[in-house]
Amino acid sequence: xxxxxTSPPSARTGPPRRQTAPAPPAGRRGRRLRALVGAAYAxxxxxxxxxxxxxxxxLVAWMSLNRWPLLGKPSFNAPANYSGIAEDELLxxxxxFTVKYTVIITVLLFVxxxxxAVLVQHRRPGVGFFRTAFFxxxxxxxxxxxxxxxxxxxxxxxxxxxxxxxxxxVDGYVSWTSGSPDSALASAVxxxxxxxxxxxxxxxxxxxxxxxxxxxxxxxxxxANRWQTFRRITLPLMRPTIALVVxxxxxxxxxxxxxxxxxxxxxxxxxTTSLVMVIYREAFIRLDLGSAxxxxxxxxxxxxxxxxxxxxxxxRRSS
Amino acid sequence: MKTRGLRxxxxxxxxxxxxxxxxxxxxGTGAADDGAxxxxxxxxxxxxxxxxxxxxxxxxxRNKVEVTAYPNEEYPAxxxxxxxxxxxxxxxAADVVFAPQYxxxxxxxxxxxxxxxxxxxxxxxPSHLKAGTWEDRNFALPHTIDLSVLLYNKDxxxxxxxxxxxxxxxxxxxxxxxxxxxxxxGDVNGTYFGGNCGGCVEFTLWPSVWxxxxxxxxxxxxxxxxxxxxxADVFALYRELYEEGVAAPASKDEAGxxxxxxxxxxxxxxxxxxxxxLDTLEKKGLELGVAPISGLTGxxxxxxxxxxxxxxxxxxxxxxxxxxxxxxxxxxAQVEVVAKNKGVxxxxxxxxxxxxxxxxxxxxxxxxxxxxxxxxxRNFNVSFNDPQSPWLQTVRGALFGDAGKALADGNTAxxxxxxxx
Numbered sequence: 001x002x003x004x005x006t007s008p009p010s011a012r013t014g015p016p017r018r019q020t021a022p023a024p025p026a027g028r029r030g031r032r033l034r035a036l037v038g039a040a041y042a043x044x045x046x047x048x049x050x051x052x053x054x055x056x057x058x059l060v061a062w063m064s065l066n067r068w069p070l071l072g073k074p075s076f077n078a079p080a081n082y083s084g085i086a087e088d089e090l091l092x093x094x095x096x097f098t099v100k101y102t103v104i105i106t107v108l109l110f111v112x113x114x115x116x117a118v119l120v121q122h123r124r125p126g127v128g129f130f131r132t133a134f135f136x137x138x139x140x141x142x143x144x145x146x147x148x149x150x151x152x153x154x155x156x157x158x159x160x161x162x163x164x165x166x167x168x169x170v171d172g173y174v175s176w177t178s179g180s181p182d183s184a185l186a187s188a189v190x191x192x193x194x195x196x197x198x199x200x201x202x203x204x205x206x207x208x209x210x211x212x213x214x215x216x217x218x219x220x221x222x223x224a225n226r227w228q229t230f231r232r233i234t235l236p237l238m239r240p241t242i243a244l245v246v247x248x249x250x251x252x253x254x255x256x257x258x259x260x261x262x263x264x265x266x267x268x269x270x271x272t273t274s275l276v277m278v279i280y281r282e283a284f285i286r287l288d289l290g291s292a293x294x295x296x297x298x299x300x301x302x303x304x305x306x307x308x309x310x311x312x313x314x315x316r317r318s319s
Numbered sequence: 320m321k322t323r324g325l326r327x328x329x330x331x332x333x334x335x336x337x338x339x340x341x342x343x344x345x346x347g348t349g350a351a352d353d354g355a356x357x358x359x360x361x362x363x364x365x366x367x368x369x370x371x372x373x374x375x376x377x378x379x380x381r382n383k384v385e386v387t388a389y390p391n392e393e394y395p396a397x398x399x400x401x402x403x404x405x406x407x408x409x410x411x412a413a414d415v416v417f418a419p420q421y422x423x424x425x426x427x428x429x430x431x432x433x434x435x436x437x438x439x440x441x442x443x444x445p446s447h448l449k450a451g452t453w454e455d456r457n458f459a460l461p462h463t464i465d466l467s468v469l470l471y472n473k474d475x476x477x478x479x480x481x482x483x484x485x486x487x488x489x490x491x492x493x494x495x496x497x498x499x500x501x502x503x504x505g506d507v508n509g510t511y512f513g514g515n516c517g518g519c520v521e522f523t524l525w526p527s528v529w530x531x532x533x534x535x536x537x538x539x540x541x542x543x544x545x546x547x548x549x550x551a552d553v554f555a556l557y558r559e560l561y562e563e564g565v566a567a568p569a570s571k572d573e574a575g576x577x578x579x580x581x582x583x584x585x586x587x588x589x590x591x592x593x594x595x596x597l598d599t600l601e602k603k604g605l606e607l608g609v610a611p612i613s614g615l616t617g618x619x620x621x622x623x624x625x626x627x628x629x630x631x632x633x634x635x636x637x638x639x640x641x642x643x644x645x646x647x648x649x650x651x652a653q654v655e656v657v658a659k660n661k662g663v664x665x666x667x668x669x670x671x672x673x674x675x676x677x678x679x680x681x682x683x684x685x686x687x688x689x690x691x692x693x694x695x696x697r698n699f700n701v702s703f704n705d706p707q708s709p710w711l712q713t714v715r716g717a718l719f720g721d722a723g724k725a726l727a728d729g730n731t732a733x734x735x736x737x738x739x740x
Contacts, residue, residue, distance in 0.1 A: 070402035071425050071632055090707055155569065156577050173568040178515055265574055265706040267515060269715050273707055284396035286701045286739075287424055289403070 057300075063293035070287055081294030090270060091278050091295065098275045101185065102253035105192055109249055110242075112193055113200035120201070121208050131205075135198035142195060146262035149191045153177055177264050181271030184264040188272065191259055196252075200245050207241025208234070239313075247310040251303060275299055351642035354381040358408035359643075360401075361386060361462075362394040365412055365626045368463045368662060372647055375656045380646075382639050384410070395700065402426050407631030409640045412462045415450045416699045418627040419540065422453035423697050427629030431457045433641050439648050442668045444623065446693035451627045453697075459629035460644055461665035463657075466687050467522045467622045469493065469610040470582070470597065471589035475500050475507060476608070479588070486589075486610030489617050490527050493589060494556055494565075500588030501565040509565035511587045512557060513573040514718050517711040518704045521694070522622045523591035523612070527553045529692055530614030536737075540696025543733035545713060546726040552615050554717040554726070561718060571719060574706070593624070594684045598661050609680040611687055621691035625663075663688065702736040709733045 065078040085091060120131045137145065152158045153176040164170045177187045211234065219229050235242075257276040260266055266273035275295070283292035361369040366388035373384040387408070389397050395417065401407050402424070413421055421427055434440055434457045444461045451459030473483035479500045487493040497509030513519025525535050533549025536542070544550070560566040569581060579596060581587060583603050591612050600607055611619035628647065630640040646652055653664040658674040663685055670685035696702065703710040709732035716725020 069424060070399060071405065154577070156580060175569070175572040178572040178574065267574070267706060267711075268572070269712060270707055277707070280396070281701070281705060281707055284399045285705045286698075287399055287420065 060293045060296055063290055064297045066290050068289040068293070070289070074290075077290065081290045082298070084291055085295060085298060088278075090273065090281075091275075093270060094273045094275050094278045097271065097273060098254060098256065101188075101256060101274065102250055104185075105189060105253045106246060106249045108189065109193060109196060109200060110246065112197045113245070114204055116197060116201040117204035117208055121205065131201075134201055137195045137197075138199045140195070142258045143262060145195045146191060146259050149187065149194075150177060150263055153187055178268045181268060184268060184272045188259045188263055191263060196249075200249070203245050203248075204238070204241060207238050210241075211237045243310055243313050247307060250306055250310075254299070254303060254306070351638040352381050353639065354383075355636050355639040357382055357384045357410060357636060357640055357643060359384050359386045359628075360394075360398070360408045360411040361388050361626065362391045362412070362414070363388050364391050365463050368657070368660070369412060371656050371660055372462075372652060375652065376643055376646055380642070382642060384643055398426065402632075405633050407633045409631055409634040409636050410628060410643065411631055412626040412628045413459075414704075415447055415461070415623075415625050415627045415693055416696075416704065418447075418450040418459050418629075419453060419695055419697045420700060421629070422451055422456075422458040426632055427451070427458035428632050428634065428637055428640075429456050429458060430460075430630065430641065430644070433645070434460070437645055437648065439666060439668075442666050443648055444665050444667060444688060446623045446691070447625070447627055447665065450693050450695055451629060459627035460648060462626040462628035462647065464623060464625040464663040464665055464688065466594040466624065466663060466684055466691060467526055467591055467612055468594045468597075468684060468687070469589060469612055470592045470600065471496070471608045471610065472500075472585065472587065473606040473608050474585075475503065475588045479503055483608060486608055487613065488610075489613050490530075490553065490556055490615045493613070494560055497560060497565050497588055498563070501563075506584075506586045507588065508567035508586060509588045510560055510570075511567045511573070511578075511581050511590045512570045513575055513578050514561070514571045514714070515573055515711070516575040516578070517706070517708050517714060519573070519575055519578060520714045521703055521710070522593070522624060524550075524553050524557065525694070526591075526612040526620040526622050526691065527614050529620035530612065530618035531616070532614075532618070536694050536696060538695065540694070540699065541734070541737050543702075543730050543737060545710070545733060546730040549614075551717075551722070551726055554714075554722060556615065558718050558722065594663065597680065597684075609683055611683070611690075619687070619690060621687040623688060623691040623693045625665075696737055698737050698739060701739075702733050709736050 063074070064081050065076060066074040067077040067080070068074045116134050120127050120134065140148070152160050155161050155173055155175060160176070161170060161174050164174075176183050178184055215233055215237070216229060219233055224232065255276055256274045257280070260272050260274050260277060261280075264272040266277050276299075279292050279295050279299070282288050282295060359369060359373065366386065369386045369388070373386045377383050394413075398407070398411060398413070398421070407426060411427075437443075444464060447459075447461035447464070448457065451457060469486060471483075471486055476483040476496075479496075479502065481496055481499060487496050493510075499509075500507060501509030512523060521535075528535055528547070528549045531549045531552070533547050534544045535547070535550060536544060557566070561570060567581065567587065569577070573581070578592075579599070582590060582592060582596065582600060583605075585603075585605050594609070597607060597609060612621060613619050628644060630637055630644065634640055648666065650666075650669065653666050653669050654672050654674065656662075657664050658669065658672045661674075661678075661681060664670060664672065667688060670688065671682065675681040675685055700708075702708055705711075709729060713725050713729025713733065716722065716729065
């Protein structure tokens with residue numbers, strides 16, 4: 001049941017690290033010194049977390065209880081920023097769309113990434129080339145990748161429509177990114193698959209390679225076929241890694257912005273407007289920072305619930 | 320010895336400074352032109368004009384204006400972030416339709432008293448001045464003016480058997496001309512419009528409503544009137560052109576970025592477009608005619624767009640910034656910078672100038688300022704220009720869906736958005 005991320009020290013081979021480390025100073029003073037050194041090591045990270053996460057978080061929470069002008073003094077108006085959420089139709093459609101998108105992308109991205117990881121799992125001639133090729137899109141910035149797809153899929157300047165027309169698959173003018181809600185969503189899904197499949201493949205690959213070969217060998221001796229091996233050994237031993245990847249995918253999808261902002265502009269007819277786009281609109285178009293903070297806090301709460309569920313699964317399986 | 324040397328050096332420096340100040344005395348206004356470096360932010364669409372203003376000002380003043388341009392779509396967010404951080408630039412320009420919102424939020428410094436002392440104040444484009452006004456206080460002055468006009472391809476007119484010197488005088492005639500040109504076939508299309516772009520549609524279709532004495536918004540900007548028969552007629556005409564295939568199929572999805580590119584191809588017969596594109600398109604080798612946008616059966620109007628410029632509310636160089644702002648309204652700036660570069664002067668008394676008379680099309684464009692309008696609403700961006708605005712949904716419904724329902728529902732939704740606090 002061990003993987004690289006969760007294996008206990010006793011499962012590792014070689015001498016325990018503690019033997020090679022210098023002996024700690026004895027007594028209460030020594031313990032205190034060790035605690036201080038530990039705190040000093042943790043201090044830079046702690047300061048960063050407080051400054052760049054906890055303080056902004058507290059500020060956003062406070063902002064969500066106020067009418068917060070760009071310039072001038074804020075005034076307390078709770079719970080107006082939260083009660084407004086219930087009446088915002090655009091927000092409702094964006095929430096529904098974001099959930100739909102999260103489900104679609106999590107399933108598709110997981111299947112593609114896992115498929116790729118299984119394909120390049122074993123050392124074979126040329127496998128390094130494919131691993132690099134699958135991971136390479138990750139080197140392109142996400143905004144740049146979105147612009148690249150906007151150009152590729154454009155009927156005016158892109159080659160995709162012309163290529164498909166050559167094969168007789170499309171006829172005349174086609175607008176992939178804003179022609180219909182489905183084609184707009186499909187363009188964004190394609191972009192995200194291309195950009196992130198390699199990265200998720202890499203995480204899954206480390207999980208796959210952490211499964212001891214002996215387990216597979218024992219299964220083979222017992223006469224298990226490929227599907228049974230995958231179903232009974234690979235999947236159960238991969239659970240913690242899968243939980244991690246799925247957490248990353250759902251969190252990333254619930255916070256989707258770039259792909260829709262650049263590729264579809266939330267259209268056609270608001271059909272691809274994500275939750276973060278609504279937050280952006282509240283803050284920078286309506287200039288209502290309080291309302292934007294209110295939606296952000298609700299979204300954060302949803303994300304926390306999602307992550308708690310994921311972590312529970314992760315802990316239960318690894319314990 | 321050392322002290323004496325320092326004294327001599329100080330005296331010499333002071334002398335040089337006095338001479339330099341005296342030499343600049345003609346152009347500068349004393350303390351306001353003290354060699355300050357002023358930051359000016361603008362959007363990409365206005366960058367060239369802002370830079371031309373800055374270059375001319377820098378050449379004759381001790382103050383130095385440094386222009387920074389941001390992509391059009393990102394600019395409002397950039398301004399909001401800077402305001403939130405209390406670090407607005409000394410001067411910033413904004414799309415004139417967003418001016419009431421920025422003025423109401425106090426992002427610009429109040430220039431009411433300074434404007435009252437400006438000699439040319441009554442000759443500055445009134446619709447722009449109104450846009451920069453909030454609760455009877457002035458916050459911004461016109462910076463650039465961009466008008467919507469009909470641009471038509473003279474070569475395609477000739478090929479279609481139309482007289483290139485006789486542009487349409489009614490919207491119906493415009494549609495007939497477009498149909499005739501569309502019959503040329505091949506890659507040629509009769510017309511083109513931004514059917515997925517709220518800003519493009521208001522800029523090009525509203526003048527036809529105004530020309531028919533209709534309205535789309537009340538003067539206070541709190542009540543929409545997009546369900547008026549005049550607006551419905553204009554939508555119906557463009558809808559027909561799209562359904563007949565006279566308007567290029569890409570019109571349905573045009574969100575703005577490829578609008579200019581579509582006209583540059585030379586395959587569009589006649590289309591409403593920004594007047595500032597005339598020069599750009601002609602540099603691509605097109606021979607274009609210009610006509611005012613008309614109503615269904617006549618009249619003419621235009622959308623007086625462009626940018627307004629004000630002093631950042633957090634600036635500590637208000638005197639120097641006003642020196643630049645006031646200078647932009649001078650004859651020198653309006654004629655030698657704006658008119659010379661084929662722009663529309665922001666001063667109504669300079670519509671006819673030594674440069675405009677060289678091209679009758681420029682005279683026509685400059686003359687339209689007096690006939691056009693700039694809509695005024697505090698929540699303009701969120702109600703009309705933003706891709707998620709209720710106006711864009713209304714446009715899509717009116718042009719490609721259930722028109723009657725879209726206009727009725729849209730009017731309610733836009734009014735609600737306009738009145739939102």
